[in-house]
Amino acid sequence: MCGRTSNQVDIKEIETQLQCQCANPEKYKPKFNVAPTDFQPALVCDTKLNKSIKIMKWGFIPSWSNKNKNNDTKTIKAINARAESLLGQQQLFRRVKQNQRCVIVATGYYEWKKEENKKVPYYVSYKDGKLLKLAAVYDILKQEDGTELYTYAIVTTKCSESLSFLHPRMPVILNNDLDIMNWVNPRNGFNKVKDLMKSTELNDNLQCYRVSSDVNKVENQSSDLIVEVKEENVEKKPENKSITDFFGKKSDEEVKKVDTDVKKEENEVKEEEDAKENDVKMEEVKEEEKPTPKPTPKSKPKPKATKGKQNNVKKPAASTNKSAGQKRKMMNKNTNAKKAKTQ
Template structure:
């Protein structure tokens, strides 16, 4: 803790934001010099805000940023004669005047490497110095002693990540993102240093983030949190003042839990893999803006389904309109104007006979075709008996009704169909 934070913004935007909050920024790097990612890992090059001082820090009140020595690459200037320098310093102290310092945003590597290091350490060693505990700075000894006195800085971020352990044995880890509720950039209290390896030609600037006890809002998440300072406050000015080059209780008192309001919420689990990068990592999982939100998934599916049905309905309506292009005529709505039924033809030879099928349905039998000797087709006429058959007499006997038709059917069972089905009356007759 803190092992991952977000910095998905350009250096020019960071400069603008700090200036908007009343902080002095005299120099800043180009946008492509620092890593721009929403999943900022240890070992990456981030943005650090500090006073422009020599690489060894401002040792005493007599040194100024314009002075150059063998161990620094501070801004070059005409070296002044040090004769009478003590008298000038005493005059400044008597009048209370303070020297002017430039402040800069500088690109540094996350994971502090002390200036006395001879060779590049391995990744595991660097990981042990990405954070510095506030209680390790109380005594004036240890590896942090030089940095805490003369090399203090601010680490700029959008917010930081922490993983909540859940389930048996804490096997399940749910990432949470923490940011300021007012939307401002987070300013972590940090320390920096500069090292030059034996076999290297260039210097390497590195930094660490100071942590303290979590406030009440984040106790459920972790017992540690970064020290967060408010921009353009007396606390931040004191922390960045290079003339305060002796550790004091006043400086130690600045390292405390954040008293402002924070926002903390679960985020996409993909942030757990170093190398992944997405703006969704700083958006709540259950937010409508997050593509991983399950509600958005079903919402999008329903939206697509609705659009599909709407498109289909429009297509059907279009087809119906294309087919129904008949001319519309006005009618008076009275049955007296309805067309009369067509009378049956008198030619009995052309009249089709009606019959019933096995299920009692009416079936129209088409007349059979046969060929005459002269190969001309003609309709077969029914044989005419000597005497015309008399019409069937009407009886008052009750006729059997079909279960599937309104036509009368004969009581005599019909033979089984070719497909093996039988009349339902035959089935119940045998049971």
């Protein structure tokens, strides 16, 4: 299946590459995200082998649908035409496959790979930026106002081996000018061109890589849509779990994971507290290392005089008191004087 393409090339550049003129360029608008119902350039050819570019609407509407009373031109009949359907007798494409074949030009196309419960977008393009030429069939619907509406469906086939990881189907890519001209030539019946509906392998020029999921929204039209996204840069969104899953019994692995997370948080808290404690201790050490100031000597207080008790204070002995040596001399003199009287 091919449900989204990219074509940001100006119409003048497309005319140069296809070497023909566009009949209705005002309907074309370059986009990085082309979806069904958008208008895109298509290479067509008349019976005189004159090539031209027609801006067509993506979504095949057969010309006979205008016979319906509702005439609902907004109804998309088909965005793809399977190669197997063209080889068969399917009514929708049985007439147009004979001589109303065209080539849709694009810078690349998007495809989604299924991974578990989600789809991952990939982008397929030429490495040198050359336009992809996709095989398609078209029809012309005459509207009530008399104007003609060109609509197309891209032809798809079984995917090549190198791209089979992505999707079981892929668009038919016409790789050279001869194949392109044979496909659009209305003189060639379908049997002459049916062998062109084959898959294309990835090679030195054709590339495929993962892109942003922003391409899922048609309104996104940024150049970032065609930029390769590495696996490690893909943001993993948390799974949405019901309230029953939240309160339900957890498996052993979930319990171990919770225990590990709790221990990890406890270790982080402990490390943070230890760090704070070390900071406090460092501050205390700095305080102890500061020199302590010497105490200022205080003057002794003078004794206060007490009234009424002055007579009881003992006075020191008079300076006339004789020493012990003088007393012994006086005693010796008295002794000697007594002896003299006796004699």
